Amino acid sequence: MRILVVDDERKMGILVKGALEKAGHEVEAEEVSKQAAERLAKEPFDLLITDLKMAPPDGLALLKHAREVSPRTDVILMTAYASAQTAVEAMQAGAYDYLIKPFELGELRLRVDKLGREKNLSDSVRLLKKENDLLREESGSKPRLGGMIGKSPQIKSVFEQAEMVAATDATVLIRGESGTGKSLLAKAIHNASPRAEKPLVTVNCGALPENLLESELFGHEKGAFTGAVAKKLGRFKTAEGGSIFLDEIGEMSPHLQVKLLQVLEEKQFYPVGGEQPETADVRVIAATNRNLEDAIDEGEFREDLFYRLNVFPISIPPLRARKQDLALLLDFFLSRYDRGANDLSEEARHALLDYPFPGNVREIENMVERAAILSGSGSIEKRHFPSLDRPRSSKATKAAMTEIPDDGLNLEELEKELIIKALEKSGGNKTQAAKLLGLTRRTLYSRLERHGLSA
Secondary structure, eight states: OEEEEEOSSHHHHHHHHHHHHHTTOEEEEESOHHHHHHHHHHSOOSEEEEESSOSSSOHHHHHHHHHHHOTTOEEEEEESSOOHHHHHHHHHTTOSEEEESSOOHHHHHHHHHHHHHHHHHHHHHHHHHHHHHHHHHHHOOOOEETTEEOOSHHHHHHHHHHHHHHTSOOOEEEEOOTTSOHHHHHHHHHHTSTTTTSOEEEEETTSSOHHHHHHHHHOBOTTSSTTOOSOBOOHHHHTTTSEEEEETGGGOOHHHHHHHHHHHHHSEEOOBTOSSOEEOOOEEEEEESSOHHHHHHTTSSOHHHHHHHTTEEEEOOOGGGOGGGHHHHHHHHHHHTTOOGGGBOHHHHHHHHHOOOTTHHHHHHHHHHHHHHHHTTSOBOGGGOGGGGSOOOOHHHHHHTOOOOTTOOOHHHHHHHHHHHHHHHTTTOHHHHHHHHTOOHHHHHHHHHHTTOOO
16 A cells, blocks of 8 residues: 655654555655645545644644545544544544554554455455446346345345445344345355455354254364364364354354353353363354344343344345345246246246245245256246145134134144144254244243153
């Protein structure tokens, strides 16, 4: 970067200039702020580093001048006379950062390097946007983010939020039904972030029992438990410098929620069987299809962890709420199998556009793949989509279909039978069974115990 350093204390200016030149920057130094103001109006600088208290124009005045004559020049203020009021005034006037003297030159280099990464990212985003706009004009290509596609106002809002938060290190909580593309959005955020060159590590918190998930996340020491024959690094450690995506965060046990809270608050954790804390420089992206507010009320999810995760929430709307994107998604998935819009019959297209897709984008992808295989090289017809002919009924309609026999029924036995059927349908997954029955997991456990089904 090309940097202008302004400080009426000559020795300080020389020290800052030398430190930044060693870091590979092109640096100019001025002791007189009037001369610095003139140079800003005539020469391009990426960054202005200026003392606050100087003969007029002082640092704040120089900052405001830079904003007028060179809007793309970022400003870092230095001062030995720190106060909350001056800090707020500086940030409101557009300062990028604020350093209190005396400070370590290493700290200054870190902040300048961080700004450089953000500038490069910003330039890349601007270039990418320009290229996308040109492509759209030339070939009619549609808006997309990562592997996500859409042009509806709802999905465009998701794209905009993702682009905004990607450039920061903020924790992100992605919410949405199964199949809406939460993992794709997490990947897109990581790939557009300053951490993109480091790993994105994904962990499904609902796929492992508590003891295995703890070891998977935080690692373990040799001998920590039977079978721990060697030290193992956890996912937080392997994601060092990058991002970790915690999918199905709502399924995490209370014990592990406490450990995750410690990572978010203190940036450190203890491996299983470990006595010394380990650090983790990791950006956390979490996702859930559960209503965490209800889980908090049920005592299944910690409220303090929720607020730590919910720094920047993004909700992905279900496909039925953005019908405008259906045709776009259909054509995109058809193209994956070298099939075009003309290969899909009008009857099939109309039926698909009228279908609610309870499984969201994942369901439309699977349906198109199956139809492309069934149709061979011929036209893709409605009959190639068996799901379209299944009777549609809401939970309320299903409930209404249950008739009460003349001799009555045993409600307790009926409830027990429905719970057993839900467990069979979900393959024994209690979380999925609770969802099928419209219950919270805690309520299901209570009723399992009541019916003697706990085992």
